Amino acid sequence: MLEINSLTTSFGSVVALDGVSMSVQESKITTVIGANGAGKSTLLRTISGLEHPAKGSITWDGKSIIGWKPEDVVRAGIAHVPEGHAVISELSVEENINMGSLFRRRVNKKDVAAALEETYHLFPRLQERRKQLAGTLSGGERQMLAISRALVSRPKLLLLDEPSLGLAPLVVEQIIDCVNTLCRSTGLTVLLVEQNANTALGVADHGVLLALGKVVADRPAAELKADSSLRAAYLGY
Amino acid sequence: MDTFLAALFSGTSRGAIYALVALGLVIVWRGAGVVNFAQMGQAMFSTYIASALIQNGNSYWVGFFVALFAGSILGALLDILIMRPLSNKKKTELLSSESMRAAVPVIASLGILGALQALAGIIWAAEERGFPAPAPQEGFSVASSIMPFTSFDLFVISIVAATLVMTTLFFKRTGVGLAMRATALNQEVARLSGIRTNFTRALSWAISGAASSLAGLLITPTSNLSPNTLDLVLIIGFTAAVVGGLDSPAGAVLGGFILGLVISFVTFYLSPEDVFISILGVLLVVLIVKPRGILGGKDARRV
Ligand SMILES: Nc1ncnc2c1ncn2[C@@H]1O[C@H](COP(=O)(O)OP(=O)(O)OP(=O)(O)O)[C@@H](O)[C@H]1O
Ligand SMILES: [Mg+2]
Numbered sequence: 347m348l349e350i351n352s353l354t355t356s357f358g359s360v361v362a363l364d365g366v367s368m369s370v371q372e373s374k375i376t377t378v379i380g381a382n383g384a385g386k387s388t389l390l391r392t393i394s395g396l397e398h399p400a401k402g403s404i405t406w407d408g409k410s411i412i413g414w415k416p417e418d419v420v421r422a423g424i425a426h427v428p429e430g431h432a433v434i435s436e437l438s439v440e441e442n443i444n445m446g447s448l449f450r451r452r453v454n455k456k457d458v459a460a461a462l463e464e465t466y467h468l469f470p471r472l473q474e475r476r477k478q479l480a481g482t483l484s485g486g487e488r489q490m491l492a493i494s495r496a497l498v499s500r501p502k503l504l505l506l507d508e509p510s511l512g513l514a515p516l517v518v519e520q521i522i523d524c525v526n527t528l529c530r531s532t533g534l535t536v537l538l539v540e541q542n543a544n545t546a547l548g549v550a551d552h553g554v555l556l557a558l559g560k561v562v563a564d565r566p567a568a569e570l571k572a573d574s575s576l577r578a579a580y581l582g583y
Numbered sequence: 584m585d586t587f588l589a590a591l592f593s594g595t596s597r598g599a600i601y602a603l604v605a606l607g608l609v610i611v612w613r614g615a616g617v618v619n620f621a622q623m624g625q626a627m628f629s630t631y632i633a634s635a636l637i638q639n640g641n642s643y644w645v646g647f648f649v650a651l652f653a654g655s656i657l658g659a660l661l662d663i664l665i666m667r668p669l670s671n672k673k674k675t676e677l678l679s680s681e682s683m684r685a686a687v688p689v690i691a692s693l694g695i696l697g698a699l700q701a702l703a704g705i706i707w708a709a710e711e712r713g714f715p716a717p718a719p720q721e722g723f724s725v726a727s728s729i730m731p732f733t734s735f736d737l738f739v740i741s742i743v744a745a746t747l748v749m750t751t752l753f754f755k756r757t758g759v760g761l762a763m764r765a766t767a768l769n770q771e772v773a774r775l776s777g778i779r780t781n782f783t784r785a786l787s788w789a790i791s792g793a794a795s796s797l798a799g800l801l802i803t804p805t806s807n808l809s810p811n812t813l814d815l816v817l818i819i820g821f822t823a824a825v826v827g828g829l830d831s832p833a834g835a836v837l838g839g840f841i842l843g844l845v846i847s848f849v850t851f852y853l854s855p856e857d858v859f860i861s862i863l864g865v866l867l868v869v870l871i872v873k874p875r876g877i878l879g880g881k882d883a884r885r886v
Contacts, residue, residue: 394775420777428775434768437761445765448758449777499777 347372347535348393348424348503353402355385355392362388363399364559370503373533375526377546377567380556381581386539387429389556390505393537394426395419406503421449425501429508431488435481439472439491442480446495458498465494468524486517493521497528503535510542518542522549543581547571555580585731590851591844592732598843599743603798604820605827605835606750607791612829613767614787617666617688621695623813623820625661625792626799628699629654630808631707633800634714643717650800651793658792659785665691666788667781700810709810716804739801746797747836750790754832763787819846822862826869828879837877841865 348370355363362385370376378386391397393404395416404411411419420426425446433442443465447458466473469490475483480491489509496504506525510518526549528534540546547553553570555563557580563570570576604623611619632653633646669687718734754760765773766783774780798820799813806812819842827838842862849861869877 396771396775416771416774417777417779420775426775428771432769432772432775434765434772436768437764441761441765444758445761445773445776445778448762449779451758495776 347407348537349403349405350389350393351403351405353389353392353399353404355388355397355399362559363392365402366556366559366561368554368561368564370535370537371552372535373529374551375529375536375538375549376552376554377538377540377550378554378556379540379543379546379570379581382541383558384556385559386541386556387507388559390426390507390537390539391428393419394424394505396426396428417449420499420501423500423502424505425496425499425503426505427492427496427507427509430511431485431492433480433483433488433491433495435479437480438476439478439480439483440476442491443472443494443498447498447500450499457500461498461500465497468497468528469494486513486521489513489517489521490524493525501534503537505537505539507539508541509538510540510545518545522546525549543577544571586851589731590847592736593851594844594847595840596732596736596739596843597847598840599740600798600802600839601816601820601823601843602836602839603743603746603794603801604816605823605839606747606832607795607798608821608824609827609829609832609835610787610791610794612824613832614763614791615662615666615784617692618821618829619692619788619791620689620817621661621692621699622791622795623799623817624696624699625654625657626795626816627808627810627813628657628703629792629796630714630799630803630813631703634712634808635707637715643715647717647800650796654796654799655789655793658788658790661695661792662785662788665695667784703810711807711809711812714800714803714808720804735804742797742801746794750794750832759783759786819862822866825876826866828873828876830880831876831878834876834878 350369351367353363353366354361366385366389378389380386388397392399395411395414395418399412406422406424411422434445437445443462447461451458471487472490472494475487480488483491493506493509504525509521509525513521522545525536525538529536538546538550547567547570550567553563553565553567554561555570555576562580563576607622608619611617611622629650633650636646636649637643666688669691716735718738720733720735722731722733754764762773762778763783763786765776765778766780770780798816802816803812820839823838823842824835825838826841827834827836842865845861845865846858849857873879
């Protein structure tokens with residue numbers, strides 16, 4: 347459902363993505379792994395319209411979304427949870443969540459309320475803290491909040507950038523479990539970026555290994571996980 | 584006691600107007616990242632529109648509401664036609680340093696101020712003219728004793744209070760208000776949430792334009808109208824915003840009232856000549872004690 351072809355994104359003389367081609371299958375979890383600076387975040391940011399590619403194409407549901415504004419990409423069903431627990435500290439938990447459904451509150455008011463209830467069901471800790479400022483949350487809670495904000499936009503594709511960043515293993519497992527359950531039960535498509543390759547490949551259907559802006563492997567996740575020589579060469583363990 | 588009450592009332596009504604000016608500045612600063620020096624030029628322009636309408640036989644209220652409407656349209660147009668193209672990343676890449684890029688909108692706003700003042704001078708001639716008040720400006724009399732405040736003061740205080748309540752409710756309770764706060768706080772997250780930040784930015788210019796036009800309409804009855812009359816109001820309003828905290832709408836309002844009262848008490852008890860030095864004093868004390876303003880920088884961010 348998402349097709350990427352020879353995508354190139356540069357920052358001045360730094361070429362962060364160098365002719366990346368890959369695809370994301372509907373209702374599957376695809377993970378992109380790679381070392382620091384491999385270009386994983388840039389890939390997601392280019393898909394969601396935050397960065398403009400120099401070359402290449404991105405096709406979503408048969409339409410090219412190159413040059414679209416981020417606000418239009420979300421409205422087309424691609425929600426991006428950027429790196430680093432991106433929430434707005436000065437707004438309350440509930441305001442942070444509601445932000446994600448503002449654009450469709452006039453079209454389908456009932457569903458907006460239902461989506462809020464569903465996220466509270468998914469992350470009860472957020473409901474307990476709904477009036478609190480997001481800045482007072484723990485790292486794990488903030489990540490849950492950022493994911494909730496993305497989910498209430500009712501995306502077909504969820505772009506997750508390193509949800510495990512800076513979190514304790516138990517919390518990471520909890521968050522990854524949630525995403526996995528969502529994908530399997532509702533048919534949500536997920537593009538998961540991770541440095542934590544084992545965790546990501548453990549839940550994913552498909553894995554893409556990125557190194558210095560290039561795709562070096564594109565295989566079923568289990569196969570990639572078993573390939574210790576690739577891991578040693580590109581991830582260093 | 585009478586002097587005290589008179590100073591208190593006149594200070595509160597002046598302070599209410601400065602609060603509006605400061606609020607207008609803070610809304611554009613937070614919503615669009617620009618310190619808008621053209622703001623009172625916009626207000627002057629819409630007050631002239633009201634004045635022209637009233638002189639042509641329309642009622643005060645027609646002039647009043649048309650001016651508010653014109654003020655908000657002018658604000659939005661300045662953003663869409665001038666500020667938005669100037670903030671275009673690709674075009675400003677020529678300017679190498681971040682600080683030079685940040686200076687562009689400020690210089691543009693000064694240019695707009697000059698242009699609006701020149702234009703008003705050309706259209707309406709540069710000499711001062713009076714501007715009517717909708718309520719008497721003589722002391723209010725109750726049972727034959729004259730009160731230390733005027734009906735116009737009461738009018739100003741109540742209309743500003745109503746505006747502040749409405750603005751607060753708008754920002755806190757409506758979806759568009761939430762979208763505007765989100766844009767002001769974190770543009771990237773706002774856009775990723777589907778918020779059209781071009782729209783919210785133009786809307787902050789429009790709301791600020793309406794608020795400052797209201798300030799212009801309320802202050803000119805006591806100071807006459809000319810292309811430059813509101814310059815001083817901008818300086819005081821800007822000081823009020825800095826005193827209260829440029830990041831905080833509530834702080835701006837607080838700062839406005841503080842400055843109004845300080846100016847009024849200094850005028851009544853000392854002399855009008857001491858007003859400037861006392862404003863400077865307030866500014867210095869606040870900046871030394873709380874460099875980000877009384878309510879500024881009180882965010883809950885944990886790093
Ligand atoms: N805004 C930017 N300006 C300049 N260079 C950038 C910018 N963003 C990313 N880069 C560069 O692009 C390359 C890829 O960065 P990117 O953030 O995509 O890596 P990543 O794979 O997400 O790394 P990490 O795992 O550390 O998050 C890096 O060399 C980085 O320095
Ligand atoms: Mg990254």
